[in-house]
Amino acid sequence: MKEFLDMGGYALYVWPAYAVTLTVVVLNIVWARRALTRSRAEARRRLIAQGELQ
Amino acid sequence: MTWTWFHRLASPPYAYALAARLTPWFAWPAALLILGGLWGGLVLAPPDYQQGEGFRIIYVHAPSAWMSLMVYTTMAIAAAVGLIWRIKVAHAVAASCAPIGASFTFAALVTGALWGEPMWGTYWEWDPRLTSELVLLFLYLGYMGLRAGIEDPQRADRASAVLAVVGVVNVPIIHYSVTWWNSLHQAPSVMRLGKPHMPATMLVPLLMMLLGFTLFFVALLLVRLRGEILSRERSASWIREVVRA
Numbered sequence: 001m002k003e004f005l006d007m008g009g010y011a012l013y014v015w016p017a018y019a020v021t022l023t024v025v026v027l028n029i030v031w032a033r034r035a036l037t038r039s040r041a042e043a044r045r046r047l048i049a050q051g052e053l054q
Numbered sequence: 055m056t057w058t059w060f061h062r063l064a065s066p067p068y069a070y071a072l073a074a075r076l077t078p079w080f081a082w083p084a085a086l087l088i089l090g091g092l093w094g095g096l097v098l099a100p101p102d103y104q105q106g107e108g109f110r111i112i113y114v115h116a117p118s119a120w121m122s123l124m125v126y127t128t129m130a131i132a133a134a135v136g137l138i139w140r141i142k143v144a145h146a147v148a149a150s151c152a153p154i155g156a157s158f159t160f161a162a163l164v165t166g167a168l169w170g171e172p173m174w175g176t177y178w179e180w181d182p183r184l185t186s187e188l189v190l191l192f193l194y195l196g197y198m199g200l201r202a203g204i205e206d207p208q209r210a211d212r213a214s215a216v217l218a219v220v221g222v223v224n225v226p227i228i229h230y231s232v233t234w235w236n237s238l239h240q241a242p243s244v245m246r247l248g249k250p251h252m253p254a255t256m257l258v259p260l261l262m263m264l265l266g267f268t269l270f271f272v273a274l275l276l277v278r279l280r281g282e283i284l285s286r287e288r289s290a291s292w293i294r295e296v297v298r299a
Contacts, residue, residue: 004096004097007107007108007110008101008106008107008108009106009107010106010107010108010110010172013108013111013168013169013171013172014107014108014110014111014168016168017111017114017115017164017165017168017169018096018114020114020161020164020165020168021114021117021118021161021165024118024157024158024160024161025088025270027157028153028154028157028270028274029274031153032154032274032277032278033277035277035278035281036277036278036280036281036284038281039280039281039282039284039285040281040284040296040297042284042285043284043285043287043293043296043297044297046288047293047294047297052294053294053297053298
């Protein structure tokens with residue numbers, strides 16, 4: 001396990017590279033869902049303001 | 055050949071419903087492929103004979119770089135379709151692509167820097183490949199900034215689409231930069247004519263990551279697309295059903 005984490009001496013480069021990519025992947029999921037939720041809430045507010053929805 | 059599928063896709067309620075239905079069919083295979091690719095790349099693949107264990111950065115760097123180019127190409131095609139046929143859904147696709155592409159371009163640059171330091175002795179060099187990839191990041195950010203700066207959605211769609219289409223010249227420049235110029239960056243290992251320069255135990259995890267990231271992009275695009283469609287439909291009656299849920 002220690003050997004695996006050490007990455008043949010490249011640990012300082014390999015693991016940050018994986019961490020950055022994983023962060024970007026996770027953030028994309030969060031951002032995409034948040035964008036959809038926000039657009040839905042906005043559309044809802046618009047319809048209520050127009051009196052087309054209670 | 056009939057074009058009815060194209061016209062149906064251009065209809066916002068149809069595209070919205072289809073996007074919702076298709077998302078899990080891309081998201082789950084993407085998750086499985088990426089997990090399998092990680093296992094193969096970090097554990098099963100043998101160390102490189104020149105770069106040792108350090109080469110494993112390829113399993114996150116190459117997919118990120120591939121995303122940066124593929125997403126931009128998708129964005130430019132969607133923008134062109136939106137401009138030519140005045141299709142709202144196409145503009146919505148283009149707008150959905152930008153933040154995804156920008157974030158993966160950032161990942162490609164950072165993972166590339168982390169690979170460059172141990173292998174070339176520098177995090178950054180004003181080299182053709184690296185510089186053109188940085189320009190790509192600025193194209194994405196410029197596209198997003200332009201959209202954010204124009205209030206009227208239709209004008210924002212058209213102006214940003216022109217930028218996206220013009221900027222696509224950078225895509226072949228990035229891809230061929232390592233062939234055309236003397237670059238620090240290594241030549242393509244997978245996307246080359248003839249056989250890839252890798253044994254199967256190294257190559258298969260990489261292909262899994264590339265495909266997994268591509269499917270992940272489609273899933274993200276489908277989720278974002280629904281939001282973009284909603285924000286473009288001002289008073290259509292079908293929206294009532296969608297937001298009520």
